[in-house]
Amino acid sequence: MRVIKSVKQSYIPDQKIFNFLETFRCMVNRCIEIGLQNNIHTLKKLSAMSYRELAKYNEIPSCYKICAISKAVGILSNRNQSIKRGIRTKNPYLKRLILISYYGFKFDGGIFKIPIGNRKYFEILLNYHSKNVLSDNSLKINSFTLTLDSISIAYSREITPIKCIETMGIDRNLRNITVGNFNQVIQYDISKTVKIAETTKSIISSFKRHDFRIRTKLYTKYGTRRKNRTNQLLHKVSKDIIQRATRNRDVLVFEDIRYIKRLYQKGNRQGKKYRGTMNNWSFSEIKRQIEYKARWNGIPVVQLSKKETRGTSILCPKCGKRLQEQRTLISSEHYRELWCEFCKRWFDRDVVAVMNQSLRGLSKLDSSKGDAGEAMKGNLGNAMPVILRVDASKLPSSDLIDHLL
Ligand SMILES: [Zn+2]
Structure with a gap:
Protein backbone atom coordinates (compact mmCIF):
# COMPACT_ATOMS: atom_id res chain seq x y z
CA MET A 1 0.00 0.00 0.00
CA ARG A 2 1.31 3.46 -0.89
CA VAL A 3 0.75 6.32 1.52
CA ILE A 4 1.15 9.99 0.71
CA LYS A 5 2.25 12.93 2.80
CA SER A 6 3.38 16.42 1.93
CA VAL A 7 5.76 19.09 3.12
CA LYS A 8 5.09 22.78 2.64
CA GLN A 9 7.28 25.86 2.82
CA SER A 10 7.30 29.45 1.64
CA TYR A 11 9.50 30.98 -1.04
CA ILE A 12 10.05 34.36 -2.64
CA PRO A 13 8.49 34.62 -6.11
CA ASP A 14 9.78 36.78 -8.94
CA GLN A 15 8.21 38.29 -12.06
CA LYS A 16 9.04 35.22 -14.12
CA ILE A 17 7.19 32.88 -11.79
CA PHE A 18 4.27 35.29 -11.64
CA ASN A 19 3.97 35.28 -15.44
CA PHE A 20 4.36 31.52 -15.48
CA LEU A 21 1.52 30.99 -12.99
CA GLU A 22 -0.62 33.52 -14.82
CA THR A 23 -0.14 31.64 -18.12
CA PHE A 24 -1.06 28.40 -16.42
CA ARG A 25 -4.22 30.00 -15.05
CA CYS A 26 -5.18 31.16 -18.55
CA MET A 27 -4.65 27.64 -19.86
CA VAL A 28 -6.92 26.15 -17.20
CA ASN A 29 -9.61 28.74 -17.87
CA ARG A 30 -9.41 28.12 -21.61
CA CYS A 31 -9.92 24.39 -20.96
CA ILE A 32 -12.91 25.13 -18.74
CA GLU A 33 -14.39 27.24 -21.52
CA ILE A 34 -13.96 24.42 -24.03
CA GLY A 35 -15.46 21.98 -21.58
CA LEU A 36 -18.50 24.17 -21.00
CA GLN A 37 -19.07 24.84 -24.69
CA ASN A 38 -19.03 21.16 -25.55
CA ASN A 39 -20.56 19.93 -22.30
CA ILE A 40 -17.72 17.57 -21.45
CA HIS A 41 -16.19 16.81 -18.08
CA THR A 42 -14.03 13.75 -18.51
CA LEU A 43 -10.28 13.87 -18.83
CA LYS A 44 -10.13 11.81 -21.98
CA LYS A 45 -12.65 13.87 -23.94
CA LEU A 46 -11.36 17.20 -22.73
CA SER A 47 -7.77 16.24 -23.58
CA ALA A 48 -8.80 15.37 -27.11
CA MET A 49 -10.73 18.61 -27.52
CA SER A 50 -8.29 21.06 -25.99
CA TYR A 51 -4.78 19.72 -26.50
CA ARG A 52 -4.35 21.46 -29.84
CA GLU A 53 -5.91 24.66 -28.54
CA LEU A 54 -3.28 24.78 -25.81
CA ALA A 55 -0.48 24.74 -28.40
CA LYS A 56 -0.64 28.51 -28.62
CA TYR A 57 0.71 28.75 -25.09
CA ASN A 58 4.12 27.75 -26.40
CA GLU A 59 6.13 29.66 -23.81
CA ILE A 60 5.24 27.08 -21.20
CA PRO A 61 6.62 23.48 -21.23
CA SER A 62 4.16 21.04 -22.75
CA CYS A 63 4.14 18.81 -19.67
CA TYR A 64 1.90 21.41 -18.02
CA LYS A 65 -0.81 21.04 -20.66
CA ILE A 66 -2.09 17.82 -19.18
CA CYS A 67 -1.90 19.40 -15.69
CA ALA A 68 -4.05 22.29 -16.88
CA ILE A 69 -6.55 19.92 -18.47
CA SER A 70 -6.79 17.78 -15.35
CA LYS A 71 -7.25 20.85 -13.17
CA ALA A 72 -10.04 22.01 -15.48
CA VAL A 73 -11.66 18.58 -15.35
CA GLY A 74 -11.62 18.78 -11.55
CA ILE A 75 -13.39 22.12 -11.60
CA LEU A 76 -15.90 20.98 -14.23
CA SER A 77 -16.79 17.79 -12.42
CA ASN A 78 -17.29 19.72 -9.18
CA ARG A 79 -19.72 21.94 -11.03
CA ASN A 80 -21.42 18.92 -12.51
CA GLN A 81 -21.90 17.45 -9.04
CA SER A 82 -23.38 20.70 -7.76
CA ILE A 83 -25.85 20.77 -10.64
CA LYS A 84 -26.83 17.16 -9.92
CA ARG A 85 -27.56 18.11 -6.33
CA GLY A 86 -29.71 20.97 -7.52
CA ILE A 87 -27.36 23.79 -6.47
CA ARG A 88 -27.34 26.78 -8.80
CA THR A 89 -23.88 27.48 -10.16
CA LYS A 90 -22.24 30.25 -12.12
CA ASN A 91 -19.85 29.49 -14.93
CA PRO A 92 -16.70 28.42 -13.11
CA TYR A 93 -13.20 29.73 -13.62
CA LEU A 94 -9.89 29.47 -11.80
CA LYS A 95 -9.19 32.63 -9.86
CA ARG A 96 -6.16 31.67 -7.81
CA LEU A 97 -2.65 31.43 -9.14
CA ILE A 98 -1.98 27.79 -8.49
CA LEU A 99 -0.14 25.04 -10.32
CA ILE A 100 -0.26 21.33 -9.54
CA SER A 101 2.15 19.18 -11.50
CA TYR A 102 3.29 15.59 -11.51
CA TYR A 103 5.91 16.11 -14.18
CA GLY A 104 9.15 17.80 -15.06
CA PHE A 105 10.46 18.73 -11.63
CA LYS A 106 13.88 17.83 -10.27
CA PHE A 107 15.10 17.52 -6.73
CA ASP A 108 18.80 17.97 -6.48
CA GLY A 109 20.96 18.66 -3.44
CA GLY A 110 18.40 20.64 -1.49
CA ILE A 111 17.16 22.58 -4.50
CA PHE A 112 13.77 21.98 -6.06
CA LYS A 113 13.80 22.75 -9.79
CA ILE A 114 10.66 23.59 -11.71
CA PRO A 115 10.89 23.83 -15.52
CA ILE A 116 9.43 27.10 -16.79
CA GLY A 117 10.23 26.88 -20.50
CA ASN A 118 13.20 27.43 -22.84
CA ARG A 119 15.09 24.80 -20.87
CA LYS A 120 15.14 27.13 -17.91
CA TYR A 121 14.33 26.13 -14.37
CA PHE A 122 12.96 28.11 -11.49
CA GLU A 123 14.95 27.05 -8.46
CA ILE A 124 13.59 27.00 -4.94
CA LEU A 125 16.04 26.56 -2.12
CA LEU A 126 14.44 24.18 0.34
CA ASN A 127 14.62 24.87 4.03
CA TYR A 128 16.26 22.54 6.51
CA HIS A 129 13.10 20.63 7.33
CA SER A 130 11.92 20.04 3.74
CA LYS A 131 15.41 19.06 2.67
CA ASN A 132 15.68 16.56 5.47
CA VAL A 133 12.32 15.01 4.76
CA LEU A 134 12.87 14.66 1.01
CA SER A 135 16.43 13.36 1.17
CA ASP A 136 15.15 10.03 2.48
CA ASN A 137 15.85 7.61 -0.36
CA SER A 138 12.97 5.27 0.41
CA LEU A 139 10.51 8.03 -0.47
CA LYS A 140 9.20 8.88 -3.89
CA ILE A 141 8.41 12.48 -4.76
CA ASN A 142 5.04 12.47 -6.50
CA SER A 143 4.02 16.01 -7.27
CA PHE A 144 4.25 19.63 -6.28
CA THR A 145 1.75 22.43 -5.77
CA LEU A 146 2.98 25.94 -6.40
CA THR A 147 1.23 29.16 -5.40
CA LEU A 148 2.58 32.68 -5.38
CA ASP A 149 4.11 32.34 -1.94
CA SER A 150 4.38 28.68 -1.07
CA ILE A 151 5.35 25.31 -2.45
CA SER A 152 3.96 22.03 -1.22
CA ILE A 153 5.69 18.83 -2.24
CA ALA A 154 3.86 15.51 -2.01
CA TYR A 155 5.84 12.35 -1.39
CA SER A 156 4.92 8.76 -0.76
CA ARG A 157 6.24 5.50 0.53
CA GLU A 158 5.30 1.84 0.38
CA ILE A 159 4.05 0.37 3.65
CA THR A 160 2.71 -2.94 4.87
CA PRO A 161 -0.35 -2.35 7.05
CA ILE A 162 0.19 -3.49 10.63
CA LYS A 163 -1.76 -6.59 11.68
CA CYS A 164 -3.32 -5.36 14.88
CA ILE A 165 -4.08 -7.46 17.92
CA GLU A 166 -6.00 -5.02 20.13
CA THR A 167 -7.81 -1.69 20.12
CA MET A 168 -6.94 1.64 21.72
CA GLY A 169 -9.66 4.14 22.58
CA ILE A 170 -8.85 7.83 22.25
CA ASP A 171 -10.82 10.19 24.46
CA ARG A 172 -10.36 13.92 23.91
CA ASN A 173 -11.08 16.28 26.77
CA LEU A 174 -10.48 19.91 27.52
CA ARG A 175 -7.44 19.34 29.73
CA ASN A 176 -6.30 15.87 28.82
CA ILE A 177 -6.19 13.28 26.11
CA THR A 178 -6.67 9.78 27.45
CA VAL A 179 -5.83 6.71 25.40
CA GLY A 180 -5.83 3.01 26.16
CA ASN A 181 -7.78 -0.16 26.74
CA PHE A 182 -8.38 -2.81 29.38
CA ASN A 183 -4.65 -3.35 29.89
CA GLN A 184 -3.19 0.09 30.10
CA VAL A 185 -4.35 3.69 30.06
CA ILE A 186 -2.18 6.71 29.34
CA GLN A 187 -3.34 10.19 30.16
CA TYR A 188 -1.65 13.14 28.49
CA ASP A 189 -1.98 16.37 30.43
CA ILE A 190 -2.62 19.14 27.91
CA SER A 191 -3.88 21.80 30.34
CA LYS A 192 -1.14 24.00 28.94
CA THR A 193 -3.23 24.50 25.81
CA VAL A 194 -6.01 25.97 27.96
CA LYS A 195 -3.49 28.33 29.53
CA ILE A 196 -2.26 29.38 26.10
CA ALA A 197 -5.85 30.09 25.03
CA GLU A 198 -6.52 32.14 28.16
CA THR A 199 -3.35 34.20 27.72
CA THR A 200 -4.23 34.91 24.10
CA LYS A 201 -7.73 35.96 25.08
CA SER A 202 -6.51 38.33 27.78
CA ILE A 203 -3.92 39.90 25.47
CA ILE A 204 -6.50 40.55 22.79
CA SER A 205 -9.11 41.92 25.17
CA SER A 206 -6.58 44.31 26.71
CA PHE A 207 -6.57 46.31 23.47
CA LYS A 208 -9.45 48.71 23.69
CA ARG A 209 -9.27 50.53 20.39
CA HIS A 210 -12.32 50.17 18.22
CA ASP A 211 -10.42 50.08 14.98
CA PHE A 212 -11.59 47.25 12.85
CA ARG A 213 -8.40 46.89 10.83
CA ILE A 214 -6.09 46.90 13.84
CA ARG A 215 -8.34 44.45 15.60
CA THR A 216 -8.22 42.04 12.66
CA LYS A 217 -4.45 42.32 12.56
CA LEU A 218 -4.18 41.55 16.26
CA TYR A 219 -6.48 38.56 16.05
CA THR A 220 -4.44 37.17 13.19
CA LYS A 221 -1.13 37.70 14.93
CA TYR A 222 -2.03 36.28 18.31
CA GLY A 223 -4.32 33.66 16.84
CA THR A 224 -1.49 32.27 14.71
CA ARG A 225 0.86 32.32 17.67
CA ARG A 226 -1.65 30.44 19.76
CA LYS A 227 -2.24 27.91 17.01
CA ASN A 228 1.47 27.26 16.55
CA ARG A 229 2.12 26.79 20.23
CA THR A 230 -0.89 24.52 20.72
CA ASN A 231 -0.12 22.44 17.64
CA GLN A 232 3.45 21.92 18.75
CA LEU A 233 2.22 20.39 21.99
CA LEU A 234 -0.37 18.29 20.19
CA HIS A 235 2.30 17.00 17.80
CA LYS A 236 4.23 15.60 20.74
CA VAL A 237 1.14 13.81 21.99
CA SER A 238 0.10 12.42 18.61
CA LYS A 239 3.63 11.17 17.99
CA ASP A 240 3.73 9.38 21.31
CA ILE A 241 0.33 7.79 20.70
CA ILE A 242 1.45 6.49 17.30
CA GLN A 243 4.65 5.06 18.78
CA ARG A 244 2.67 3.20 21.42
CA ALA A 245 0.09 1.95 18.95
CA THR A 246 2.84 0.66 16.66
CA ARG A 247 4.54 -1.13 19.53
CA ASN A 248 1.37 -2.73 20.93
CA ARG A 249 -0.23 -3.22 17.51
CA ASP A 250 -3.37 -1.29 18.37
CA VAL A 251 -6.22 -0.19 16.14
CA LEU A 252 -7.08 3.41 17.08
CA VAL A 253 -10.71 4.12 17.98
CA PHE A 254 -12.16 7.62 17.82
CA GLU A 255 -15.44 8.71 19.36
CA ASP A 256 -17.92 10.88 17.50
CA ILE A 257 -17.17 14.41 18.62
CA ARG A 258 -20.56 15.81 17.58
CA TYR A 259 -22.07 13.93 20.46
CA ILE A 260 -19.61 15.41 22.91
CA LYS A 261 -19.80 18.94 21.56
CA ARG A 262 -23.51 18.95 22.25
CA LEU A 263 -22.66 18.77 25.92
CA TYR A 264 -21.13 22.19 25.70
CA GLN A 265 -23.92 24.04 23.95
CA LYS A 266 -25.95 26.87 25.34
CA GLY A 267 -28.47 25.94 27.99
CA ASN A 268 -26.47 23.10 29.42
CA ARG A 269 -25.76 24.96 32.63
CA GLN A 270 -22.13 25.63 31.86
CA GLY A 271 -20.75 29.14 31.94
CA LYS A 272 -20.11 31.11 28.78
CA LYS A 273 -16.39 31.11 29.49
CA TYR A 274 -16.18 27.34 29.70
CA ARG A 275 -18.13 26.87 26.49
CA GLY A 276 -15.79 29.30 24.78
CA THR A 277 -12.61 27.45 25.66
CA MET A 278 -14.18 24.13 24.81
CA ASN A 279 -15.37 25.03 21.35
CA ASN A 280 -12.30 27.01 20.49
CA TRP A 281 -9.83 24.34 21.30
CA SER A 282 -9.27 22.40 18.15
CA PHE A 283 -10.56 18.98 18.98
CA SER A 284 -10.19 18.24 15.34
CA GLU A 285 -6.50 19.15 15.21
CA ILE A 286 -5.33 16.27 17.40
CA LYS A 287 -7.51 13.90 15.42
CA ARG A 288 -6.15 15.19 12.13
CA GLN A 289 -2.59 14.67 13.35
CA ILE A 290 -3.20 11.18 14.70
CA GLU A 291 -5.03 10.14 11.54
CA TYR A 292 -2.36 11.19 9.10
CA LYS A 293 0.44 9.79 11.23
CA GLU A 333 -10.22 9.30 47.82
CA HIS A 334 -12.78 8.84 45.08
CA TYR A 335 -12.34 12.17 43.42
CA ARG A 336 -13.26 12.05 39.73
CA GLU A 337 -14.42 8.48 40.10
CA LEU A 338 -17.71 6.80 39.26
CA TRP A 339 -19.48 4.08 41.22
CA CYS A 340 -21.05 0.95 39.78
CA GLU A 341 -23.90 -0.25 41.94
CA PHE A 342 -23.85 -3.74 40.42
CA CYS A 343 -20.12 -4.44 40.34
CA LYS A 344 -19.71 -2.68 43.68
CA ARG A 345 -16.60 -0.82 42.61
CA TRP A 346 -15.16 2.55 41.64
CA PHE A 347 -14.01 3.52 38.16
CA ASP A 348 -11.80 6.41 37.21
CA ARG A 349 -13.91 8.79 35.16
CA ASP A 350 -11.35 9.26 32.40
CA VAL A 351 -10.61 5.58 32.17
CA VAL A 352 -14.25 4.56 31.71
CA ALA A 353 -14.46 6.35 28.36
CA VAL A 354 -11.38 4.77 26.79
CA MET A 355 -12.26 1.31 28.07
CA ASN A 356 -15.72 1.55 26.54
CA GLN A 357 -14.39 3.02 23.35
CA SER A 358 -11.78 0.33 22.85
CA LEU A 359 -14.46 -2.28 23.49
CA ARG A 360 -16.90 -0.80 21.02
CA GLY A 361 -14.13 -0.39 18.47
CA LEU A 362 -13.34 -4.05 18.86
CA SER A 363 -16.90 -5.20 18.31
CA LYS A 364 -17.25 -2.83 15.35
CA LEU A 365 -14.12 -4.28 13.76
CA ASP A 366 -15.11 -7.82 14.39
CA SER A 367 -18.88 -7.94 14.33
CA SER A 368 -18.71 -11.53 13.08
CA LYS A 369 -16.91 -12.57 16.23
CA GLY A 370 -19.29 -10.57 18.37
CA ASP A 371 -18.10 -12.09 21.62
CA ALA A 372 -14.56 -10.72 21.36
CA GLY A 373 -15.73 -7.81 23.50
CA GLU A 374 -17.35 -10.18 25.97
CA ALA A 375 -14.09 -12.10 26.33
CA MET A 376 -12.29 -8.85 27.02
CA LYS A 377 -14.86 -7.87 29.63
CA GLY A 378 -14.45 -11.25 31.26
CA ASN A 379 -10.71 -10.81 31.48
CA LEU A 380 -11.16 -7.60 33.40
CA GLY A 381 -11.57 -9.39 36.71
CA ASN A 382 -11.04 -7.01 39.53
CA ALA A 383 -7.83 -5.49 38.26
CA MET A 384 -8.07 -2.03 36.77
CA PRO A 385 -5.81 -0.97 33.92
CA VAL A 386 -2.61 0.73 34.96
CA ILE A 387 -2.89 4.50 34.51
CA LEU A 388 0.18 6.31 33.32
CA ARG A 389 0.01 10.09 33.58
CA VAL A 390 2.19 12.05 31.19
CA ASP A 391 2.81 15.77 31.04
CA ALA A 392 2.56 16.48 27.32
CA SER A 393 4.88 19.48 27.47
CA LYS A 394 7.67 17.27 28.85
CA LEU A 395 7.55 14.80 25.96
CA PRO A 396 10.53 14.85 23.61
CA SER A 397 10.00 17.33 20.84
CA SER A 398 9.01 16.04 17.44
CA ASP A 399 11.17 17.75 14.94
CA LEU A 400 13.26 15.92 12.43
CA ILE A 401 12.01 12.38 12.64
CA ASP A 402 8.47 13.71 12.56
CA HIS A 403 7.90 12.76 8.97
CA LEU A 404 8.46 9.14 9.82
CA LEU A 405 6.11 9.22 12.78
ZN1 LIG B 1 -20.67 -2.57 36.60
Missing part, protein backbone atom coordinates in the same frame (compact mmCIF):
# COMPACT_ATOMS: atom_id res chain seq x y z
CA ALA A 294 -1.48 6.53 11.60
CA ARG A 295 -1.98 6.30 7.84
CA TRP A 296 1.71 6.96 7.26
CA ASN A 297 2.63 4.12 9.62
CA GLY A 298 0.00 1.63 8.47
CA ILE A 299 -2.10 1.72 11.64
CA PRO A 300 -5.85 1.27 11.09
CA VAL A 301 -8.27 3.83 12.53
CA VAL A 302 -11.89 3.14 13.48
CA GLN A 303 -14.43 5.93 13.79
CA LEU A 304 -17.38 5.23 16.04
CA SER A 305 -20.69 6.68 14.90
CA LYS A 306 -22.78 9.04 16.99
CA LYS A 307 -24.93 6.14 18.11
CA GLU A 308 -21.92 3.99 18.97
CA THR A 309 -20.37 6.80 21.00
CA ARG A 310 -23.44 7.32 23.14
CA GLY A 311 -22.95 6.40 26.76
CA THR A 312 -19.22 5.67 26.55
CA SER A 313 -18.50 8.05 29.42
CA ILE A 314 -21.31 7.01 31.77
CA LEU A 315 -21.74 3.27 31.39
CA CYS A 316 -19.85 0.64 33.35
CA PRO A 317 -17.24 -0.98 31.07
CA LYS A 318 -17.74 -4.30 32.81
CA CYS A 319 -21.49 -4.77 33.19
CA GLY A 320 -22.85 -1.97 30.98
CA LYS A 321 -25.08 -0.47 33.67
CA ARG A 322 -25.19 3.25 34.30
CA LEU A 323 -22.50 4.56 36.64
CA GLN A 324 -23.22 6.93 39.49
CA GLU A 325 -21.49 10.13 40.33
CA GLN A 326 -20.42 10.78 43.84
CA ARG A 327 -22.75 13.47 45.15
CA THR A 328 -20.85 14.49 48.23
CA LEU A 329 -17.20 15.21 47.72
CA ILE A 330 -16.03 14.88 51.27
CA SER A 331 -13.11 12.56 50.81
CA SER A 332 -10.64 13.06 48.02
